[in-house]
């Protein structure tokens with residue numbers, strides 16, 4: 192029996208194998224050994240899960256949907272406490288399953304994610320009474336807005352932040368009264384199933400959270416199911432486009448959090464002592480498998496040589512290796528196919544004339560596991576493939592610019608617009624640049640820091656809609672305007688427009 196055994200789907204309060212009995216072998220990306228088996232679900236499993244959520248929601252008359260928001264929040268916070276108390280074990284599971292270095296897996300993912308979700312769901316409007324200004328024309332009325340659950344929410348997440356994003360999305364959907372079907376990625380489902388176990392133990396009524404594991408087939412079936420009212424999707428731009436297309440038939444509410452090619456702009460006055468580690472944190476955190484990864488470093492002509500030297504020198508200290516070894520900084524990539532994809536980009540960089548100044552290969556000390564060295568290209572032209580497409584690996588492209596106007600043009604010159612950062616000693620100058628960038632988040636003298644209160648999402652091909660903060664919660668709600676007549680009768684109303692003098 193493998194380490195985490197046979198994992199089943201969670202549907203209508205029961206643990207069930209896939210209808211056709213198929214399973215997926217889960218391999219650890221650092222050892223290539225099987226550590227678990229997942230249910231390889233098909234569309235019938237998705238239909239069962241969606242039907243369970245549909246029954247639980249019952250058109251908004253379900254017990255969970257009608258429970259006061261304050262009580263829902265209380266139950267969910269208790270479940271987050273429980274998950275937090277198990278952060279060490281869940282972090283270990285993430286390190287084995289996804290290859291995140293233990294430090295990152297335990298502190299950011301396993302311990303950070305429940306606290307992030309807690310801060311986000313506490314923004315729920317527990318009184319649910321947003322009063323609007325008294326309205327006098329065309330007739331005297333009091334008006335207010337109710338936030339109601341949308342209904343059955345399909346949640347689809349990628350492997351690079353599966354636990355973090357599932358916690359945020361599932362708990363946001365639940366605190367606002369929805370019922371959920373979660374489809375985690377096959378590469379990172381183990382911790383997501385722990386969320387279902389915790390919610391079941393914490394007393395969430397059956398059917399309000401269902402988890403169906405597997406790959407493309409259950410994801411596509413969920414996005415196409417007509418009983419699903421809303422899809423909250425995070426993943427690649429290619430898949431996001433398919434999800435949007437299949438959601439169109441039923442006018443599903445959709446948020447899409449997609450890929451990125453984030454620029455990191457160093458201004459000419461930049462303090463390198465303050466920014467070098469930040470640039471590398473932006474580029475190589477989680478082996479660059481981060482949607483917001485700062486994979487394009489834009490450097491002014493006059494500081495170019497100095498910056499390349501400092502960046503390469505500092506990146507050389509990063510240790511690639513076993514995620515369970517506490518001295519490891521950079522773990523493996525998620526799979527052998529993904530490593531091959533990243534390596535194809537490295538080859539493209541060389542073929543198109545970029546200069547390899549660090550890494551570029553597989554570390555020789557590891558015979559097993561999907562490792563790639565931190566890789567840096569200098570002399571990158573912004574039109575090259577490695578400067579335009581999302582690589583999602585430990586590959587940084589350094590691009591030269593001449594004047595901030597050109598830097599802004601290069602920064603905005605990809606199909607993406609997720610995040611960006613600007614580094615300068617002058618906040619005034621950095622703000623001026625930030626205003627001109629097409630990106631949903633701009634960090635000044637920082638990169639890759641998420642904030643549960645701040646809206647997060649993309650311009651252009653990086654997505655549709657926003658997560659986190661009040662706006663993120665609102666995406667899980669329908670807004671209902673209620674108008675209460677305060678006039679003394681028909682004479683004070685605009686009915687004359689219809690009846691004339693009759």
Ligand code: NAD
Pocket residue numbers: 347348349350351352374375376377405406407408409410411412414425426427428429430431433434448449450451481482483581583609649653654
């Ligand atoms: P992916 O698009 O391949 O898969 C994402 C999820 O969609 C997985 O659960 C997958 O099984 C499922 N899926 C696959 N085909 C589907 C289909 N036809 N219909 C519905 N669902 C389907 O992405 P990935 O490789 O798992 O993740 C990496 C991508 O995610 C990168 O592009 C990264 O930038 C992006 N990402 C974005 C954010 C953000 O907040 N913007 C955050 C994390 C990751």
